[in-house]
Amino acid sequence: MLAKLRRFVRSSAANVLHYSGAADSWRLLRQRALHKDEVCVFGLHRVLTNAERSLSNSLDGMVVTEATFARLLEYLQGEFRVVSFEALFAEERQIDRSKPRCLLTFDDGWKDTYTRAYPWLKKFGMPAIVFLATGAIESRRGFWVEELRRLWRMPEARGQLKSDLRRLAGQRGDELGELEQAVEWLKHMPTATRDSFLAQLIPQELKNAEPDPVDCMLSWNEVLEMSRAGIDMGAHTVTHPLLTFENFDTVERELRVSKSVVEEKTGKSVPALAYPNGDWNEDVRRCAEQVGYRCAFTTRPGWFERREDPYTIRRILLHEGNVTDRHGDFSPAMLSLTLAGRV
Ligand SMILES: [Zn+2]
Structure with a gap:
């Protein structure tokens, strides 16, 4: 009980500090x-x-x-x-x-x-x-990022996508374990290079598939x-x-x-x-x-x-x-x- 109370006091104090810090800022x-x-x-x-x-x-x-x-x-x-x-x-x-x-x-x-x-x-x-x-x-x-994430979210496709990314990124391949890292890598290159990579990463069937209406x-x-x-x-x-x-x-x-x-x-x-x-x-x-x-x-x-x-x-x-x-x-x-x- 006492420990619980102590924890409560500590987290309230943290909240107060957080909020007074924000108010000061x-x-x-x-x-x-x-x-x-x-x-x-x-x-x-x-x-x-x-x-x-x-x-x-x-x-x-x-x-x-x-x-x-x-x-x-x-x-x-x-x-x-x-x-x-x-x-x-x-x-x-x-x-x-x-x-x-x-x-x-x-x-x-x-x-x-x-x-x-x-x-x-x-x-x-x-x-x-x-x-x-x-x-x-x-x-x-949407843009290519939405296409890539759509593929990433498919459990049956993610493994292949990750191995394709590793192959294309060469030395940097090991750094691309998360989608956000892959997106950052693909962002920072000329469009022509990225397009040629995306053509290898995203299967044509997916490009032709009905898009998610929310990403219009x-x-x-x-x-x-x-x-x-x-x-x-x-x-x-x-x-x-x-x-x-x-x-x-x-x-x-x-x-x-x-x-x-x-x-x-x-x-x-x-x-x-x-x-x-x-x-x-x-x-x-x-x-x-x-x-x-x-x-x-x-x-x-x-x-x-x-x-x-x-x-x-x-x-x-x-x-x-x-x-x-x-x-x-x-x-x-x-x-x-x-x-x-x-x-
Ligand atoms: Zn923009």
Whole structure:
């Protein structure tokens, strides 16, 4: 009994420390953000119901549940001013110093941006910007990562997949025991090389099989409806390559074509780009500027200050694991720790 009580006291103390630490972080961040006029740019990918989440083949780091998303917006409404993309660069003569500012961004163009996130954005009257990988719009399947995970989840196929990965990766083969490691390895290579590997890894029958309906992309009609309702649309290349592995002509084409396609479809100018996987280098950055973007978003963690380079805007990526507590409920304390870069 006594031991039980002791354990209870200890875990409560840990909780108090955890939460007071989070509260301190939040106070400091808040002060700094208001003082330096920083904006917190949140990066999201997918918003899914619990049922959809269990069917989806997207990696956990891409997903927040709909319940968490709703609680997150409720919290942001109280603690932040959720601003539109335009406000990121607007000169504010009289800056409202009561709350820090944040911007909501969604990458890729998943259908759930329309079916799950958009209704909540409307309900709270919040702006956002969606970065579209234009070649994937209207697609009924996700990206190669979802295909790979689908295969990985099949008990009868996993053994073969692992041995194929080991063979293809050569010396690095032994490091690829987990799916996440295999994905990281396959991400960091030119598209042509990856495609030739994927052709050997993913059987043709699977590519032809009926895709999981939950991992669908937006349609242009859905893009248009959101755009007309004031949700900003940005570009996220055409085929979602890691730009740092591609030659200049490919980078230029990916950046230029995606921009013009979104402009043509929405009838609005597209000043913003999100680099796939957040990856950029000096050449890619320069190309974004030359193609006519006004700014570009990375996944380098941190808050954006207006005086910083607009082509390397930092973001805080949110997913279920870094905004919920151990019971799976949205936790302001966890969000504060994530904002402070401690999770
Ligand atoms: Zn992406």
